[in-house]
Amino acid sequence: MKKQGSDGNPAPVMPALPEPLKDLKIKYTKIFINNEWHDSISGKKFPVFNPATEEKICEVEEGDKADVDEAVKAARKAFELGSTWRTMDASERGRLLNKLADLVERDRLILATMETVDGGKLFSTAYLMDLGACIKTLRYCAGWADKIHGRTVPMDGNFFTFTRHEPIGVCGQIIPWNFPLVMLIWKIAPALCCGNTVVVKPAEQTPLSALYMGSLIKEAGFPPGVVNIVPGFGPTAGAAISHHMDIDKVAFTGSTEVGKLIKEAAGKSNLKRVTLELGGKSPNIIFADADLDAAVEFAHIGLFYHQGQCCIAGSRIFVEEPIYDEFVRRSIERAKKYTLGDPLKPGVQQGPQIDKEQFKKILELIESGKKEGAKLECGGGPWGDKGYFIQPTVFSNVTDDMRIAKEEIFGPVQQIMKFKTVDEVIKRANNTTYGLAAAVFTKDIDKALTFAAALQAGTVWVNCYSALSAQCPFGGFKMSGNGREMGEYGLHEYTEVKTVTIKIPQKNS
């Protein structure tokens, strides 16, 4: 039995990694409405920084309520009955999305470099992982466009009944800074394949790649007004979206704290549909019978990937007692191997945190861990003299009541806990307000399937971590969110089901 990825697999191997662009030019810094570039109505701009150097990259137009209003008007117009977008064949929407994928593929190097400079993401990660996921997600949703089937329904009586899966309308979409492009695509691709129009607010920390996408969206041939991109801040532009009376649906990825505000705003305004992808404190359970090498590596990547800035981060690692000490020892060894530095440089394995606020918050939580009695095994402080770098940090002897075991740290800080029995660890793993992801490592088929059923999380991995793909639905139980993104399930969040019932003279089976 050969393992996945060994020789002979014809599936596309990762493309060769080129050098990042040396002379990245930032061409698009304005608000994208109706396939045109606009200054902000207020005339305000905001600076965008490189988190590795703390230097300003450029200034971007700062969208606010007035700009959101303009964008909504354009989106509403593009969505009118009889419009180009509404009368377009579904397969043609798919063709446009495939075209967009082609363009992203063409400009992969520009976008990956931008993602690194703006988001502090390792260039290799941005180029291979993030851009790869963007392209695949666009193609995946392209394929769905003409496969979203309504149904005919065998209704009682002399009626003919069918359902239409119609687009919801104008969708507000608020994107986070940790995967600026991937999250943008996760939002717009399903919305567009279902025929919606969108008003997108990218994160104020990382607006550049989203604005660049505006130019590609236009080039691909999407009609004006179908996609509108308004860079700006949450309390202003974001709030304008979630409170808007003419936005039919809002989708948000970000913190649980802001998720609550969004849902409240939807309730207060027009009861717009809400989907949320929020925080997590995901348990990763390692049994003594697991392949220890694989478990250590997955647990490590599951936490430290992208500087720990992942909503799915496996930030509570429960290790079975007999292997606990060995697991901790190997995890420390693994964490210490890191090279920190400029994320554009080859060989660098960890870049900076996104901004000063996150940087401070993470250091504060590390302090709380020390204070509350967890054992700091390595790291624990900032790194370097500029940029928001934090040393890879491992805590052992963590107990469930500590803040670092309860709160989302969103940084390179690993918590390792000890457990004895199956029942105990199920209870402890589920004892959280979050429910985004979870994992179990074991070779025992009974244990694997028991945990697959028992864990309260939208995604459960068995003997792996962070395995995400456009085909698989993703989302949270409990306070990790509402609804699902990606997979066929993700399309339900972007359609209204209309039941049409027609009186007929006589029904026959």
Next chain:
Amino acid sequence: MAVNTLRKGKGHGEGRLSAESGPLFQEHPVGSPVRGAAARQSSRGPGHSFPRGRAQALGASLSVQRVPGEHQPKLPLIPLGSGSKAQPCLAFSLQIFINNEWHDAVSKKTFPTINPATGEVICQVAEGDKADVDKAVQAAKAAFQLGSPWRRMDASHRGKLLNRLADLIERDRAYLAALETLDNGKPYAISYLVDLDMVVKCLRYFAGWSDKFHGKTIPLDGDFFCYTRHEPVGVCGQIIPWNFPLLMQAWKLGPALATGNVVVMKVAEQTPLSALYVANLIKEAGFPPGVVNIIPGYGPTAGAAISSHMDIDKVAFTGSTEVGHLIQKAAAESNLKRVTLELGGKSPNIIMSDADMDWAVDQAHFALFFNQGQCCCAGSRTYVQEDVYNEFVERSVEKAKARVVGNPFDFKTEQGPQVDEEQFKKILGYISTGQREGAKLLCGGNPAADRGYFIQPTVFGDVQDSMTIAREEIFGPVMQILKFKTIEEVIERANDSKYGLAAAVFTKDLDKANFVSQSLRAGTVWINCYDVFGAQAPFGGYKASGNGRELGEYGLEAYVEVKNVTIKIPQKNS
């Protein structure tokens, strides 16, 4: 890949396509010696500029209603090159395609493929037989082995390969359209705008399905975890017809490859050329060797070898009901391979007196005459309600008389030749039978040119249900118009057929539309339209018109085995 190797020569006042084997095609000059109504039509003179619009209208009613925002392809010049010397015509291999390589037939035999517009041989093609089918099956089996590149490939990557194949066909669209017209006789404008458009869309549609055809997890009673996997069936034999050579190839390959099968395809002996060209593109797209194998050959030899093969897991056939019987029988007598069939039809097209008469006449004409009447779903029993019958007949005859028959490479041409001499003779035979049995021949009825297999657009009125031309599939440009009085009567008569492929009703009345569409025993019912096809919508027959469905999500079902996996677990929870 040479695309310009078909040469169009200029002779004495006439264009000439030439090939290795001699003159291929004689262009009919304007006002050409095409006999009958069409000739009169084409000599009407000015005001008859090339109807690109018409070709598009046909395309529009076939595949897309109207696509705002989509760039409509322009009809390009026919890529046949020019020059005065006879040149080799086909710069791609005319052999058997196995394991991404080209092979002579084991027997070394070849057979001629004929240009139906002239009756002349275009070229010789390797003639596959049982021994070649065996070779192809071996290659396919090897490609399907556990652990093979094809079996381990990501489903999304299968989709990517299918999309790439669509890209390549799009790139070579004009050449393929010309090849199709040369070999099959269908007008080039139709090949290019309709057939090729639908081929590309079909492949892209199934590309999208490759990673979306979901198994299920199932709430089985007891302490079990239960799920299904949709696994490919395995080696699929696919036997395709000559009326839409490229499109039928795409209909077969799309679902089979999206779901991960391997294919041994036999292409029709009348029209092997475009499929062999596509074989090159399959290789270029990057499908692993052995995944698609293509064998030109005859039904009783290569086709029979497929349907009775012990190592082929599934056979899909599109063609006549007669041969469909043979295939099903061969499957039963060999290894009980899965069988899907798309067979003949005698599809009723019902025109209620409240219908939009212009549109109904137009569509009923199109329903029958499209593709020289060589459509399994042809609306070949046009039932017209009594009070509009006379007017409908009169206008249908007028329309048939105006149909332009001629050189299929001429942009003005609406109707080319029938595919071969056998069909040509069979159709003329049906026309005599119709006259003998008392149907009223209102126009046409004869060959339409001195050479080539052209038949005049023919309309019969006063046709009775018991007549041969009302019961059997003619597969030619011969329209039967029948009269009816009540809706109950016409439903009964429409369903009184061994076939059940398609049907249509034209009415403005919502109740009638719903009632008739529910009552008709047919796999496709069109309301106020005809021949509307899209990769998204399933197609197939009731009764002797076939088994199973092609296209749409339903079309995938024939290409997967459902495997149920049940695992004992310590404790079940909801």
